[in-house]
Amino acid sequence: xxxxxxxxxxxxxxxxxxxxxxxxxxxxxxxxxxxxxxxxxxxxxxxxxxxxxxxxxxxxxxxxxxxxxxxxxxxxxxxxxxxxxxxxxxxxxxxxxxxxxxxxxxxxxxxxxxxxxxxxxxxxxxxxxxxxxxxxxxxxxxxxxxxxxxxxxxxxxxxxxxxxxxxxxxxxxxxxxxxxxxxxxxxxxxxxxxxxxxxxxxxxxxxxxxxxxxxxxxxxxxxxxxxxxxxxxxxx
Numbered sequence: 001x002x003x004x005x006x007x008x009x010x011x012x013x014x015x016x017x018x019x020x021x022x023x024x025x026x027x028x029x030x031x032x033x034x035x036x037x038x039x040x041x042x043x044x045x046x047x048x049x050x051x052x053x054x055x056x057x058x059x060x061x062x063x064x065x066x067x068x069x070x071x072x073x074x075x076x077x078x079x080x081x082x083x084x085x086x087x088x089x090x091x092x093x094x095x096x097x098x099x100x101x102x103x104x105x106x107x108x109x110x111x112x113x114x115x116x117x118x119x120x121x122x123x124x125x126x127x128x129x130x131x132x133x134x135x136x137x138x139x140x141x142x143x144x145x146x147x148x149x150x151x152x153x154x155x156x157x158x159x160x161x162x163x164x165x166x167x168x169x170x171x172x173x174x175x176x177x178x179x180x181x182x183x184x185x186x187x188x189x190x191x192x193x194x195x196x197x198x199x200x201x202x203x204x205x206x207x208x209x210x211x212x213x214x215x216x217x218x219x220x221x222x223x224x225x226x227x228x229x230x231x232x233x234x235x236x
Contacts, residue, residue, distance in 0.1 A: 051140045137223075147209075178200060
């Protein structure tokens with residue numbers, strides 16, 4: 001079951017649970033809107049600011065930790081989402097399913113055609129900024145997003161007192177809204193929706209938010225390694 005601290009009556013920080021779940025995500029989102037910053041400065045600042053707020057809010061204190069028995073499913077989902085994220089823009093699809101590749105390039109990516117821009121390539125910005133981009137996406141932004149979307153929004157759509165909503169209290173309406181919103185948060189909305197469904201089902205099935213968090217981290221980490229290995233910087 002979730003909400004460990006609230007059920008045992010442990011001391012909670014002087015911050016509302018709703019704020020603890022939403023503030024890290026909001027800070028990261030608002031940071032992206034600061035004008036005049038270079039892409040590297042913006043992402044570095046976003047990563048640091050989000051991490052600081054996460055450590056201050058500690059939204060994980062309302063949850064039990066990861067469960068080893070869920071690790072195989074978590075790893076599978078994380079890897080699967082990575083594969084699905086890459087596949088529509090792969091050379092294989094371009095050669096064997098060219099109509100879908102063209103369709104995806106035109107309609108499946110918001111705000112652009114998905115062409116690579118090597119802003120975070122180490123030869124352009126140095127390995128420090130590249131490493132921050134990789135680790136920030138995998139370990140900081142992914143965590144903030146999961147506490148917001150599946151920790152807060154999904155449960156808040158079920159109950160006003162969202163901590164009283166539990167994974168087993170499945171709601172198809174709330175699930176669908178969150179999956180769609182999560183998808184459209186990303187430029188690659190089509191595969192973003194798939195990711196939202198995959199992480200959401202993992203959370204519901206394992207009844208442990210950390211399963212979704214770790215799967216999201218695995219996806220972003222593998223995707224980042226793929227970007228650096230193949231120089232497919234359009235994914236960043």
